[in-house]
Amino acid sequence: MNDLIKKLVEAYGPSGFEDQMRALIRPEIEPYVDEIRVDPMGNLIGYKKGTGGGLKVMIAAHMDEIGLMVTHITREGFLRFTSIGGVNPQTLLGNRVQFADGITGVVYSDRNTNRSTVFGLEKHYIDVGAADRESCPVPVGAAAGFAREMLVQGERLISKAMDDRIGCVVAIETLKKLGDSPHELYFVFSVQEEVGVRGAQAAANAIHPDVGIALDVTLTGDMHEGVEMAVRLGDGPAIKAKDSGMIAHTGLVQLMKKRAEETGIPYQIEVLTGGSTDARAMQIAGPGCAAGCLSIPCRYVHSQSETVDRRDVEGCVALLTEILRHPIDL
């Protein structure tokens, strides 16, 4: 599994520019689905037929990651930028980014004489080694993702894009393990989640699922002076009760808990006070559906060192597999 994780988390794919991600994921799922298609927004949708008597279930994990987009090239050849999704300026100084064509750059800021303040994005720039504006190889409108190799630290896996490539891994690994399911399954590898759950909205509008399950990372409350939250790294996948964009279907939450308890998979209940997932889009798209989310606990979300625990990932795969193998009685 680590090879697959490494391959996906190191790839390029800011929101709106997920082509390379799709190319990596498609061959992984192709042997395990009956049909595969790419919708107009770029969502990759794998359909797996059910054995009958089940529901129409959409599973969504997003392929995109946060990134930067060039807004202006200075006379000296530096690239000013804006964010794609929620980029914290504190994570930028000295970091490296990559563009779709492989060009890499270093992010730095204008001189800050007051060290107790952090500059906004507008005072930062990307240096791609250009001598001046005319010779700059990157145009305005180009999108950059962060560049960072995955680090394995015992059970901990650390990367710039666990959010949400690790969700994609859970979806892929579940498909591989699953075998027969009574349900009509739509595995959606969605686009543009980080800019407002946009891809999943279009996909759910077309699919009209009965049940929608998002796979995404969530924050943890186990750091010194971190957010107050009863989710810890390594304590198992988190069953989302609520976040700031969605209240999970209570019947689905009960069912998720029941399946975890039956099979002895450790789990946690998640209440996230800030942020949301593709489940929000699925819940209110078209005629609406019973929506929920299985979360992979993750430290340092939206930094270049997003940290997950391998056991949580495996637990998430096991739990999703159990849920999909059995009837979903809401």
Added chain:
Amino acid sequence: MNELLKQLSEAVGVSGQETDVRLMIKDLIAPHVDEWQVDPMGNLIAIKKGTGAVDLRVMVDAHMDEVGLMVTAVETNGTFKFAPVGGFDDRALLGKVVQVGSKRVPGVIGCQPIHLATTSERQKIVPRSSMRIDIGSADKDGGKGKVAVGDRAAFLTPYEELGRVALGKAFDDRAGCAILIELLRQPPYPFDLVATFTVQEEVGLRGAQAAAFRVQPDVAFILDCTPAYDLPVPPHVDESPNVHLGRGPAVYVMDRSSIQDPRLVSYLLRTAAENDLRVQVRRPGGGGTNTGSIQRTAGGSAVATVSLPGRYLHAPCSMIDLDDYDHMRRLLEAALRGLTPAVLNRES
């Protein structure tokens, strides 16, 4: 004189009350389309049948509504309180002439004469809540039969041309409407072209959401107007304005409401180059257009946004460049004529 632009710019259609504009556009396009309908929200949706050479469902959108004001109360002295409809800078309102209600009663947003203002008063920004529309009534009943609570008010600005620029109100987005009308006047395209003249964009991209749900396009081009704040800056300032007036239509890559389809962005830039048309990339960042609604409706669609640069938008008098207008019209026509499913091929 561009009579089409003049007519559309001087028409009144504040968000939610676009009837006059819709009737005008319906008459202008009727001879050039095969079907048209008005949906429940008030969007005008027209189909121009194509030759059938290309199997794509293509939508081109421009919004009919403009920003304006709504009368909320009558004061005892006969003046009117108002609320904004759409986004305004309060500073652009004071002392301006407006037309109120369906009878287009002229009025002025009154202001304190400078003669009577103390030094400290002159340094303050007057909040909108202290402004009133004055139509010259003597008392509370003076405006009866002319202006009622709920009436909308629009700026009163005649259209004028000064060489290659045009001055007027509501170019956002009547200029887009004018270009869309001109596109409909051309010979048939290789596919059925669905034109949507939408309502309520300025209050949250609302009409387009309903329209796109009905049309369910494969591809959508959204025509709008975007602020050109390209005035001179000191030499040490090294940053891009949103767009420049006179450098051609602006193609979007990303704004707050949407990330454009990269295949269509490169197609538009390529088409402009091949046809020797001016084009500029709008600085990625804030702002939003109907694209945000259209892209994710139904099963989603491939979207591209092209805007006409306009100075002083959402104010009484905006300015556009007529060459930009012309290049935008030609860019869209060329892009529509050359559009094939191959443009939408994906490598993965």
